[in-house]
Amino acid sequence: MKKQKDNGILKKKRSQKGFALVEVIAALGVSALVITALISLSISTLRTSLDSELLLEGTKIANRQVELVRAYRDGYIDADTPRSWEAFILSLQECQVFNSGPLFSCYMNEDGVLVHEVGKKGTGAKQIKYQFIITNSDGSAVDTSNIPSVVRISVSVTWAVGDQQKGSYIYTDLSNWRGR
Numbered sequence: 001m002k003k004q005k006d007n008g009i010l011k012k013k014r015s016q017k018g019f020a021l022v023e024v025i026a027a028l029g030v031s032a033l034v035i036t037a038l039i040s041l042s043i044s045t046l047r048t049s050l051d052s053e054l055l056l057e058g059t060k061i062a063n064r065q066v067e068l069v070r071a072y073r074d075g076y077i078d079a080d081t082p083r084s085w086e087a088f089i090l091s092l093q094e095c096q097v098f099n100s101g102p103l104f105s106c107y108m109n110e111d112g113v114l115v116h117e118v119g120k121k122g123t124g125a126k127q128i129k130y131q132f133i134i135t136n137s138d139g140s141a142v143d144t145s146n147i148p149s150v151v152r153i154s155v156s157v158t159w160a161v162g163d164q165q166k167g168s169y170i171y172t173d174l175s176n177w178r179g180r
Helices: 002-017 018-075 085-091
Strands: 119-121 128-136 150-161 164-175
Touching: 018 085, 018 119, 018 128, 018 150, 018 164
Parallel strands: none
Antiparallel strands: 119 128, 128 150, 150 164
């Protein structure tokens, strides 16, 4: 009887011998799943954070461009001569829609100087490009032989997050408020 009992204990121990290995493999599998999920969540969070940061910065740049163009309109040619509406329109004539795209991309630098190219801020994954165009309020090209009393300034700010192009777009209508 004792021999039978000892055989049962030995069989039980032998069957449990591989059980620890199965537990280790299962624990490694669960750990791999958890680590993969955490890495995926981290990457997603970083991408969302970058997207939010660039959206905020892009919107600030777009608003700043509108304010700089408005200040340019209201500025002075020299210390005593305010810029006329006609001079404002003529200086921006190259920044208007020509066929399917702008004739020139324009932006205002921080000194209030008109630059005929695409503005860029940042580098690498945080690079933002910005520009504006001038049109009539209906979106058509401005006819400089018959200068309108209201024009639309449309600012576009773009950036890339991964392989996706994102952007912020804003426009404002400016008028000949000085009446000359």
